[in-house]
Amino acid sequence: xxxxxxxxxxxxxxxxxxxxxxxxxxxxxxxxxxxxxxxxxxxxxxxxxxxxxxxxxxxxxxxxxxxxxxxxxxxxxxxxxxxxxxxxxxxxxxxxxxxxxxxxxxxxxxxxxxxxxxxxxxxxxxxxxxxxxxxxxxxxxxxxxxxxxxxxxxxxxxxxxxxxxxxxxxxxxxxxxxxxxxxxxxxxxxxxxxxxxxxxxxxxxxxxxxxxxxxxxxxxxxxxxxxxxxxxxxxxxxxxxxxxxxxxxxxxxxxxxxxxxxxxxxxxxxxxxxxxxxxxxxxxxxxxxxxxxxxxxxxxxxxxxxxxxxxxxxxxxxxxxxxxxxxxxxxxxxxxxxxxxxxxxxxxxxxxxxxxxxxxxxxxxxxxxxxxxxxxxxxxxxxxxxxxxxxxxxxxxxxxxxxxxxxxxxxxxxxxxxxxxxxxxxxxxxxxxxxxxxxxxxxxxxxxxxxxxxxxxxxxxxxxxxxxxxxxxxxxxxxxxxxxxxxxxxxxxxxxxxxxxxxxxxxxxxxxxxxxxxxxxxxxxxxxxxxxxxxxxxxxxxxxxxxxxxxxxxxxxxxxxxxxxxxxxxxxxxxxxxxxxxxxxxxxx
Numbered sequence: 001x002x003x004x005x006x007x008x009x010x011x012x013x014x015x016x017x018x019x020x021x022x023x024x025x026x027x028x029x030x031x032x033x034x035x036x037x038x039x040x041x042x043x044x045x046x047x048x049x050x051x052x053x054x055x056x057x058x059x060x061x062x063x064x065x066x067x068x069x070x071x072x073x074x075x076x077x078x079x080x081x082x083x084x085x086x087x088x089x090x091x092x093x094x095x096x097x098x099x100x101x102x103x104x105x106x107x108x109x110x111x112x113x114x115x116x117x118x119x120x121x122x123x124x125x126x127x128x129x130x131x132x133x134x135x136x137x138x139x140x141x142x143x144x145x146x147x148x149x150x151x152x153x154x155x156x157x158x159x160x161x162x163x164x165x166x167x168x169x170x171x172x173x174x175x176x177x178x179x180x181x182x183x184x185x186x187x188x189x190x191x192x193x194x195x196x197x198x199x200x201x202x203x204x205x206x207x208x209x210x211x212x213x214x215x216x217x218x219x220x221x222x223x224x225x226x227x228x229x230x231x232x233x234x235x236x237x238x239x240x241x242x243x244x245x246x247x248x249x250x251x252x253x254x255x256x257x258x259x260x261x262x263x264x265x266x267x268x269x270x271x272x273x274x275x276x277x278x279x280x281x282x283x284x285x286x287x288x289x290x291x292x293x294x295x296x297x298x299x300x301x302x303x304x305x306x307x308x309x310x311x312x313x314x315x316x317x318x319x320x321x322x323x324x325x326x327x328x329x330x331x332x333x334x335x336x337x338x339x340x341x342x343x344x345x346x347x348x349x350x351x352x353x354x355x356x357x358x359x360x361x362x363x364x365x366x367x368x369x370x371x372x373x374x375x376x377x378x379x380x381x382x383x384x385x386x387x388x389x390x391x392x393x394x395x396x397x398x399x400x401x402x403x404x405x406x407x408x409x410x411x412x413x414x415x416x417x418x419x420x421x422x423x424x425x426x427x428x429x430x431x432x433x434x435x436x437x438x439x440x441x442x443x444x445x446x447x448x449x450x451x452x453x454x455x456x457x458x459x460x461x462x463x464x465x466x467x468x469x470x471x472x473x474x475x476x477x478x479x480x481x482x483x484x485x486x487x488x489x490x491x492x493x494x495x496x497x498x499x500x501x502x503x504x505x506x507x508x509x510x511x512x513x514x515x516x517x518x519x520x521x522x523x524x525x526x527x528x529x530x531x532x533x534x535x536x537x538x539x540x541x542x543x544x545x546x547x548x549x550x551x552x553x554x555x556x557x558x559x560x561x562x563x564x565x566x567x568x569x570x571x572x573x574x575x576x577x578x579x580x581x582x583x584x585x586x587x588x589x
Contacts, residue, residue: 026279049159050092050094051092051098052102148172150167158211174268196223217234243307249262335350337364341470391419391432436478437482459514499511525571525572
């Protein structure tokens with residue numbers, strides 16, 4: 001059978017039936033979950049930005065389109081939904097004939113389902129959703145207490161990225177279903193590749209290329225990437241970068257093993273995306289031979305994309321640290337991708353106070369989205385008390401993404417803005433990282449020359465790094481990054497803490513090998529590793545070494561001798577043999 005050219009006659013298009021079935025199940029879950037939340041308001045919202053005419057013709061029978069599916073589910077649950085609940089439904093359709101048909105179908109539905117009369121307020125809007133989105137947004141209560149369900153189901157690439165971004169930026173708890181037309185992206189990206197090669201384009205191709213740009217955005221590579229890479233970049237740029245988790249249903253052509261489009265579902269709540277993932281898997285199983293694979297197979301093969309970095313809000317930012325060589329500090333991130341296993345004191349404290357659940361939760365950092373706002377309020381309050389501000393004692397300001405082999409962009413950008421703002425007020429900043437320093441730091445007009453930039457380096461042994469600093473930046477890259485700053489006249493330092501014993505690193509006694517690598521640095525801080533915390537925290541405890549103080553006394557003496565010969569300032573931390581209180585002001589000099 002040849003598929004009908006009329007979009008409202010399903011014909012041989014099982015993908016449409018599947019899509020509508022998924023929407024119905026997902027919206028049913030949405031209603032059920034929010035109906036259980038006592039803290040939410042009694043006003044909820046639904047946006048259907050490509051609402052269509054309301055019904056399809058399927059083998060001579062009528063099949064509800066998305067607007068009537070929304071109304072159907074509300075009608076079915078009317079008896080159990082919250083008292084005084086009102087669901088505002090905005091149905092946007094650009095084609096006049098479709099919107100007229102939709103209005104008629106809605107009136108017919110309401111006439112036959114009186115239970116929805118006081119439950120819904122419906123507005124059918126005959127317009128381009130990209131042009132009308134601001135007007136719609138201005139009609140809703142933009143707070144965390146007003147749930148929002150959004151369906152974006154174009155037939156091509158008619159939805160603009162800026163339109164979706166406006167929705168994503170809303171404070172409302174959002175659940176978004178988007179039809180990502182892979183066939184459209186694939187076709188238009190071919191034109192982009194043609195333009196990249198310098199070939200001449202027709203007027204139609206130029207217009208098509210413009211449509212792709214408005215849909216995909218400027219930050220997604222479509223030139224030398226495959227379908228999945230483009231999709232993941234798109235998801236990252238528009239959803240996961242804003243804390244939304246995404247699952248994707250690959251909708252295939254009816255007569256060939258190729259993907260027509262991806263039905264994306266995005267939500268901030270992992271529990272909700274997991275439920276929708278199960279809906280996707282059930283639908284996969286129904287569309288396949290149930291005896292061929294089990295449910296776990298389908299669920300495990302649903303494309304899932306979660307953000308690497310989340311956001312949080314802090315009540316305060318600047319505080320006076322108790323670290324002996326510190327002054328004031330900022331921890332604008334909770335968690336760290338580096339996943340150090342000394343164990344990490346910061347992770348232990350975060351677990352103790354219930355800020356994170358465990359190791360993997362700690363490795364999914366959360367940045368303080370209101371950090372700059374807090375900084376503006378706190379700088380005038382504390383400025384006269386501050387000698388310098390350290391970034392950071394409880395996280396890493398230039399966090400390294402081990403998988404991507406680069407800095408975590410959200411962390412880097414926020415850190416740079418904080419340093420710049422403090423420097424504008426004449427406040428010196430010190431930093432410490434197991435990541436890398438970005439070239440932006442070399443901008444002497446943007447950042448103060450009084451700042452001091454450090455790295456942590458306690459070994460050159462790759463086996464030790466694999467065991468205890470598995471996801472931090474490579475040693476050689478770390479050193480090279482710092483040396484680049486030093487070569488450009490910036491002040492640099494190194495923290496050799498927590499320094500391991502030979503029991504953990506067989507090369508620990510060769511401290512001079514490390515010192516030679518960092519001899520360009522102006523300052524060095526040395527400190528022992530706390531064995532008591534190590535033996536209590538590892539599943540396979542290391543035997544406590546009775547002579548660790550003797551070892552640390554020897555290494556500390558060699559560090560001091562090296563520094564004194566090279567004219568490097570140093571501080572031996574309290575608790576480590578040979579420490580001196582006179583050097584605690586190492587960064588106030």
